[in-house]
Structures are given as C-alpha cells and as structure tokens.
Amino acid sequence: MRIETRQEVALWRVLLAPPLAVLAALVLGAGLIIWAGEPVLASYFALLKGSLGSSFALNETLTRSTPLIFTGLAAAVAFRAKFYNIGAEGQLYCGALAATFFGTGLISLPPVLMVPFLMLVGAMSGGAILIVPVLLKTHMKVDEVVTTLLLNFVILLLAGYLLEGPWKDPMSLGWPQAAPIIDEGIWPPLLAKGRLHLGFIFALVAALLAWALMRFTVWGYEIRAVGLNASAAGFAGIGVNATVIRTALISGGLAGLAGVSEVAGLKGYLTLDLSPGFGYAGIAVAMLAQLHPLGVILSAFFISAVYVGADAMSRSTDIPTYIADVLVGLSVLTILVSVMLTRYRIRWS
Amino acid sequence: MTEKSVSVMPLLSFRGITKRFGPLVANDAISLDLNQGEVLALLGENGAGKTTLMNILFGHYVAEEGEILVDGAPLPPGSTDAAIQAGIGMVHQHFTLAENLTVLENITLGTEPLFAWRRDIKAARTKIADMAAEYGLHADPDKLVGALSVGERQRVEILKALYRDARILILDEPTAVLTPQESDSLFETLKKLTAKGLAVIFISHKLNEILNHTNRVVVLRRGAVAGTVTTSEADRAGLARMMVGEEVNRPKVTSMMPGNAVLRLTHVDCQSDSEAQSLKDVSLEIRAHEIIGLAGVAGNGQRTLANLLSGLTTADAGDVEILGAPGVADPTELVRRGVGRIPEDRHATGVVGEMPLWENLISEDRRGAEIARAGFVIDKRRALERSKRLIEEFDIRCEGPEAETRLLSGGNMQKLILARVLSRGPEFILANQPVRGLDEGAIAYVQSRLLQARADGAGVLLISEDLDELFALSDRIAVMYHGRMTPPQDTAGLTVGDVGLLMSGHEAESAHAH
Ligand SMILES: Nc1ncnc2c1ncn2[C@@H]1O[C@H](COP(=O)(O)OP(=O)(O)OP(=O)(O)O)[C@@H](O)[C@H]1O
Ligand SMILES: [Mg+2]
Numbered sequence A: 001m002r003i004e005t006r007q008e009v010a011l012w013r014v015l016l017a018p019p020l021a022v023l024a025a026l027v028l029g030a031g032l033i034i035w036a037g038e039p040v041l042a043s044y045f046a047l048l049k050g051s052l053g054s055s056f057a058l059n060e061t062l063t064r065s066t067p068l069i070f071t072g073l074a075a076a077v078a079f080r081a082k083f084y085n086i087g088a089e090g091q092l093y094c095g096a097l098a099a100t101f102f103g104t105g106l107i108s109l110p111p112v113l114m115v116p117f118l119m120l121v122g123a124m125s126g127g128a129i130l131i132v133p134v135l136l137k138t139h140m141k142v143d144e145v146v147t148t149l150l151l152n153f154v155i156l157l158l159a160g161y162l163l164e165g166p167w168k169d170p171m172s173l174g175w176p177q178a179a180p181i182i183d184e185g186i187w188p189p190l191l192a193k194g195r196l197h198l199g200f201i202f203a204l205v206a207a208l209l210a211w212a213l214m215r216f217t218v219w220g221y222e223i224r225a226v227g228l229n230a231s232a233a234g235f236a237g238i239g240v241n242a243t244v245i246r247t248a249l250i251s252g253g254l255a256g257l258a259g260v261s262e263v264a265g266l267k268g269y270l271t272l273d274l275s276p277g278f279g280y281a282g283i284a285v286a287m288l289a290q291l292h293p294l295g296v297i298l299s300a301f302f303i304s305a306v307y308v309g310a311d312a313m314s315r316s317t318d319i320p321t322y323i324a325d326v327l328v329g330l331s332v333l334t335i336l337v338s339v340m341l342t343r344y345r346i347r348w349s
Numbered sequence B: 001m002t003e004k005s006v007s008v009m010p011l012l013s014f015r016g017i018t019k020r021f022g023p024l025v026a027n028d029a030i031s032l033d034l035n036q037g038e039v040l041a042l043l044g045e046n047g048a049g050k051t052t053l054m055n056i057l058f059g060h061y062v063a064e065e066g067e068i069l070v071d072g073a074p075l076p077p078g079s080t081d082a083a084i085q086a087g088i089g090m091v092h093q094h095f096t097l098a099e100n101l102t103v104l105e106n107i108t109l110g111t112e113p114l115f116a117w118r119r120d121i122k123a124a125r126t127k128i129a130d131m132a133a134e135y136g137l138h139a140d141p142d143k144l145v146g147a148l149s150v151g152e153r154q155r156v157e158i159l160k161a162l163y164r165d166a167r168i169l170i171l172d173e174p175t176a177v178l179t180p181q182e183s184d185s186l187f188e189t190l191k192k193l194t195a196k197g198l199a200v201i202f203i204s205h206k207l208n209e210i211l212n213h214t215n216r217v218v219v220l221r222r223g224a225v226a227g228t229v230t231t232s233e234a235d236r237a238g239l240a241r242m243m244v245g246e247e248v249n250r251p252k253v254t255s256m257m258p259g260n261a262v263l264r265l266t267h268v269d270c271q272s273d274s275e276a277q278s279l280k281d282v283s284l285e286i287r288a289h290e291i292i293g294l295a296g297v298a299g300n301g302q303r304t305l306a307n308l309l310s311g312l313t314t315a316d317a318g319d320v321e322i323l324g325a326p327g328v329a330d331p332t333e334l335v336r337r338g339v340g341r342i343p344e345d346r347h348a349t350g351v352v353g354e355m356p357l358w359e360n361l362i363s364e365d366r367r368g369a370e371i372a373r374a375g376f377v378i379d380k381r382r383a384l385e386r387s388k389r390l391i392e393e394f395d396i397r398c399e400g401p402e403a404e405t406r407l408l409s410g411g412n413m414q415k416l417i418l419a420r421v422l423s424r425g426p427e428f429i430l431a432n433q434p435v436r437g438l439d440e441g442a443i444a445y446v447q448s449r450l451l452q453a454r455a456d457g458a459g460v461l462l463i464s465e466d467l468d469e470l471f472a473l474s475d476r477i478a479v480m481y482h483g484r485m486t487p488p489q490d491t492a493g494l495t496v497g498d499v500g501l502l503m504s505g506h507e508a509e510s511a512h513a514h
Helices: A011-035 A040-052 A055-080 A088-103 A111-128 A131-140 A144-164 A199-216 A218-228 A230-235 A240-267 A278-288 A293-316 A322-343 B050-057 B080-085 B103-108 B121-135 B150-163 B180-195 B207-213 B236-244 B302-310 B331-337 B346-350 B357-361 B380-393 B410-422 B440-455 B467-473 B496-503 B509-513
Strands: A002-005 A344-347 B012-021 B024-034 B039-044 B065-070 B088-091 B168-172 B199-203 B216-221 B224-230 B261-270 B279-287 B290-295 B317-322 B339-342 B428-432 B459-463 B476-481
Touching (some): A011 A040, A011 A278, A011 A293, A011 A322, A040 A293, A055 A088, A055 A218, A055 A240, A055 A278, A088 A111, A088 A144, A088 A278, A131 A144, A199 A240, A218 A230, A218 A240, A230 A240, A240 A278, A293 A322, B012 B050, B024 B065, B039 B236, B050 B088, B080 B088, B088 B150, B103 B150, B121 B150, B150 B168, B150 B180, B180 B199, B180 B207, B207 B236, B224 B236, B261 B302, B261 B459, B279 B290, B279 B302, B290 B440, B302 B428, B302 B459, B331 B339, B357 B380, B357 B410, B410 B440, B440 B459, B459 B467
Parallel strands (some): B088 B168, B290 B459
Antiparallel strands (some): B012 B024, B012 B065, B216 B224, B261 B279
C-alpha cells in the first residue's frame, strides 16, 4: 500500500468528504450497536427521530447546536492561524462567570443595552483568559495546546469554588448554582414552545461575521497568511505575533459567548454542569467543518443532532448515551481520513 | 543524432511522454535516451517542463501518454518504489531531508524494515564512509541535517541516492544554491560517478556549467524537445536560440550620474546566530541611480545585512539610515517609505504558496488605500484588476490571478515578486540573489528591470554569488567576508581575480592599489 499526492484537489471531493465521513462513522458505530444487541437500523432510526423527527426534537437539536456553533467558530478561527486553542471549555465558563458577575444585579440596564453588555463582558473575559497562553506562545514559544488545556481545569475549579462559596444562591436549596440573571439580561425564546432562544440567531450571525472576517478583511487575510507561511507573512510586514494574539482574542471571545448564551439564553443561571464538554466538542465541530465558518453551522447541527438523538435512542433501547461520544469521535477520525483522501490517493500494489 | 545511437541499448529512454495540467501541456510527446556513463544536460526555460518530466520518471506524476524504459524494460508508472528499484536516484530542486534527523538516519531512512529487532548501523556506516571517500562526498554522519550548509545537504541527498544503489542520478538544478567552489566539487564527484558507469541527468540554467561538464544537451521548449546536441559541438548562442527561439543578451550597466544617498550605514554592528554572519563595523552608502554589487561566499553576513535592510531586525550599534530615516524592524514602514525587497528564498519568505497569485501580489500593501476599503475590507475586484495588469506587464506565465502560487515555475514566481516590488516604484531596492534558478531569458528580464529601476532613480543593493552578474550590473562592488565589508570600488577598476581574493578573506593587493 502506498500513499500518493494528488496533483490537484478536486472541489467535488472536498464537498463530498464530510457527508461520506459521517456515513462511514455511522457504519463503524453500527458495530457497537450490534454489540449492545440492538437492531442497527431501528436504533439509528430512533436516533434520527429523536433529533429531527418532531418539532420538539428539532427545537432541542437547534438549541444544543447554539453553543457548539460558538465553540466551533472559536476553534475554526484559531486553527486557521495555527493557534491550537484547546481551551474553549474554560473560556466558555469564563464568559458564563462574567455574565453572572455583571448580570445578577450588579448592573441593571434596559434589555437593549443589557443583552449586548453581557455579551461584551462575556466575550472579553473569554478572550482575556487566553492572554497569558498566547503571550507565552509568542514570546517564549510555550506550546499553547498544553497551556490552554490545563487552564480549563483551573477555571472549572474556580467556578466550583465560587458556586459552592461566595456566589452560591441562598435560594438554591443547597445546589451549587448562582443567582439568576436579572430579567433585563435574559435572552428571549424564539418560539412559543421549546427552549430555542435568541442565542441561536446570535450564533448564526457570529458564523456569518466570522466567515466575512476570514474572507473579506485584512485581518482574515493576515490570519490565513500567518497560518500558511509565517515567515513569508512576516517578511511582507504582517505582524505575526500581533496576528496570533488577535486571533486568540477573537477565538476566546467566541468561546466566551457560548457561555453567555447558555447562562442568559438557556438556563438563566450558572451551574457547574452548564457545559457537558461543548468546548471540546467545538474542536470536533471545527474539524468536521474543515475550519470553514459557515460549515461550522452544519457540523454543529450534525453533532448536536447526534447528542440529542442519542439521548432519545438510549431511552428506547439498551444503548447508553455514550454512543453519541463514540459517534462524534468516529466522525472526527473519518473526516480526518477523508480530508487526507482529498489530497492523497491510496494505491494498492 | 550522433555516434553510437544504435550500438548500445540506452540505459534509460523516454518514449513519447505527454503530461497535461488542465489546459497546460507541461510535457509534449518527449522522447529521449540516456546512455551509460554520460552526463545529459536538460536545458529549458522556466516552466519548460524539466521538473515535471523528472517527476514522472521518479513516479511522482503519471504521464497521460508514453512510457519509460530502463534497460529496455518498461518502468511501472506512478511508483517511486519501482523507480528506486530500477536504480533511479533523484535530488530534488527543493531538498527533501528531515532536518531533525542525523545524516546517517536521513540516508538510511526508508531502506530498512519498519520493524526490526536491531538495525545494522555499523554496516550502513561503513557503506556510507566508503561512498563518501570514493566520490568525495564528505558529510559527518552523526551531524543533524538541520545544522548543515546547503552544499552539505546536497551531498547528503546524493549519498542517499547512491546508498540505494542508484545507477541513474537526477540532479534538478543542483548548482542553483551552491557557491562556485561547491559547484566545482560537485562536478568532481560527477566525473567520478560517470567513470563508474553511472548516468546523470543534470538540470541547470547555467550555460557555462552545461558546456563544461556535460556530454550531451537536450533542450526543452514549452514542453517539447526542441533539439539534442553533443556538448562539444554546442555553443552558448546556439543553445540559447534553441531554448527561446532567439538569442538572449544580458543587459549591461551604463554610466550615470548618481543622485542623493538612499542608504547610509555607518559603523554598523548586528548580531546573528553565528559569528561569521554577524555584521562588524559595516559602512556603506548607496545613492540614487546606482547599483552596488555585494559579492561574497554565502554565510558571510549577507543574510544579516539583508534582514537589516528588509526591516526584520535592527542594528546593535552604529547608524542605519534608509531613505532619510532610521532603520526599523518593521517591513511595512520600510515598504511605505519606498524600499523594495526581493528576498533570497522565494518559496520560504517570498510568497505564501497556498494562496492565489492575487493575494500574494497585495501582501505588502494589503492595508493600503488602493486595496483596503476603509483600511479593513479587501477590495478583491481592484486587487484582481491590478493582478491582471501586473501579470501582463511582467509576463508571468500562469492560468490567471486565481491560480495557486506554489504551482508557478521558479522564474514565474520570481517575476511575481518582482511585480509586487517594482510596481510600487521603490527608491531603494534590496535584491538578494534575484536571478537564482532563473533561465537566460528571465535573467535578462529581471536584470533589465533592475537597470530600469536604477534609471528611474532607485539605488540598488544587489547581493549575488555570481561574479559575472555583479560585474555586468554594478557601478561599484563591495565584498563581504566574515561579517565585514570592504569599501565599494568602481567596477571598472576591478578584476574577477581581485574580487575572488577578497571573497576568500585575502587582502587583495591590486584591489588595495586603487
Ligand atoms: N501540479 C501542477 N499543477 C499545475 N501545473 C503545474 C503543476 N506542476 C507544474 N505545473 C506547471 O507545469 C509547467 C512546467 O513546470 P516545471 O516545474 O516542470 O518547469 P521547469 O522546467 O522545471 O521550470 P524551472 O526551471 O522554473 O524549475 C509550469 O508551467 C508549471 O506551472
Ligand atoms: Mg524545475
């Protein structure tokens, strides 16, 4: 077996890669379903029905996709500059903490100001937490994968301390949760029924803006150039460090918005189980989207559907919800393989 | 054809090889033979299809038509393994060594089974040492490749091919990056190899090398064989005519009244990674309408000087004045001031290969008023218009402004950089090895553009290892050795011998006399 470079990367291969990868992941996942002793097609049908089969299910899938779009964008933008931000989970909690700090009574503004204000402080704190890792990278070549990853645990522990201690809501009957966001800061629901909220629209707008930023602006140009060839970018006068720092702030800001969205849009208050790993799943979202901001919308929807559908499937079958993690993990692997296959071909000899 | 074309079976023959990239015919029904013990030169303009043909031979590409025979047996297409098995060794235009491995590891890489209890390092070591001694290919087997000079890396590449028992050695522009001394030692090696019966395909744009060190020349033009000549019967003008269809004459500088100073270095010191590359007490003045040639063996401080004048670093001591203001570590500021910079390594620092042409053409003024609306949104329509204009003006052969830059041939990539730099009408130009790897026509073109810029009032610092080029283009020539620079002297009063002595660190007496 040999691997050869393709002379040109055909567009149809690039477009076909993600759906085929998803299909391959489902086929591989079928092995586990068989192992669990359940019928494959019926189980997948339950998954499909549970994620898209009713307006309630669809509503739930879109709701879940909201934070995934934000964290997926965070990874997609950063990875373009080859800044490997693995800390979206922590940055998400930073955004949520900031929204809680300012939004539970400290400041009160009319809703048209309060909502953007909470987004602003959430994004800023998500970005701020990345300042140390990015400066360590640009100035001392410290690997950002390690620093951003480890910061996740620091922030989660901090959130735990705050929610068990000073920020604990006395009305919470002993649960570690913060006081609710004041009404002015709450993001309204989009539909009369279901949990879907304004955050979904914000997420779509964020994806559109991120796409426009990468594609049409000087910043996007610089981010791409630095990611593709930092020394040529530097020679042309693009501040490589400045670009990486800027990218990190944008990335952290997007992840922070995911936290604000969950607190002010979905739950109404901060808890320690605010995110079941949206930050990490965002990396999968970005990979599946091949780092394309608009593709992030689709892949976030897909991954959300897998999680929501797996919940439903586990209720009607004997398959545990962990199947969702497996399917997402498999999708990331298969997308990596299929992206490779768009650029290389395998020859058997 | 000549002599013994029927008597012996050729070692290697191409039969009607055709290769297309979309609409472009890179190789057009190419047929040629390679005999045992000969050095065959492959000559042709940038983009003529030389590298493509070699890539087909080595199994990187698959030809649409034609076949390749080794010892009369067809070579399976598209298989590098089969090519190596058949005794073909390739030294690519861009080296393919792993920098973080040692010389020994690089040479043996891939020749050993993936899983083995123990590796027979001793045998490999002996074999390499024997080859190195026999062919004059000296390289310390335990050194990391990352720490080697370009010339040493090339020797490792050749050793790597020989280690796999190559009988046919392909060298794709091996001398483009070598100093003249290193080139000479390469030719010594080739002589020893062919004496042993190896056959060599030698690609170069340097006609002198081809005339002095090869047996036969095959000329490619726009993908097709334009002719084959025995080297002893060839001459420069004839080869150039065959290659481009007309005679190419390199331009020559004509005297001109210099204007005001555009660059002034006064007692400049600048640290670099190595002692020899660090600038020591360098003083230099360049005026408008003037080309200063900077000679020197690579690694004697030229790179540090180039970084200084490109805005990548600043001096540790002394004064740097570029176009009336102090030097800064800010390329954008220098470009704004009117400095044009042609970098030494176009692939690594000149362009972002994965970006299209038009994006590379705006890299220096992406924030300028013409390209960036409100300083932030890139006006693609204008950028494309400008790109089309420059592609036309500088005759960049490509599919269009949207084509990926890395697919350009060397000469066209250099024209792209030239277009980016010269279209801004710079008043001071740093041209670092501007014609490295270019064909005769492109060299003449680049040189005439530099002379044109000089006539328009630019001052130029031309860094080159090619003394012919320096003598043809420079008003004055300075020499760098171990980070020190001799004061520039009028080209008219210098001989190649004088400069050669200065380059090797000797205080040439005749040079002092002036
Ligand atoms: N993978 C590719 N896809 C599209 N076009 C290509 C590809 N590789 C080469 N080309 C084009 O084919 C032509 C021949 O290129 P090639 O690299 O063989 O030229 P060359 O003779 O080696 O030139 P140089 O002297 O500059 O190295 C060029 O026009 C080049 O742009
Ligand atoms: Mg070539």
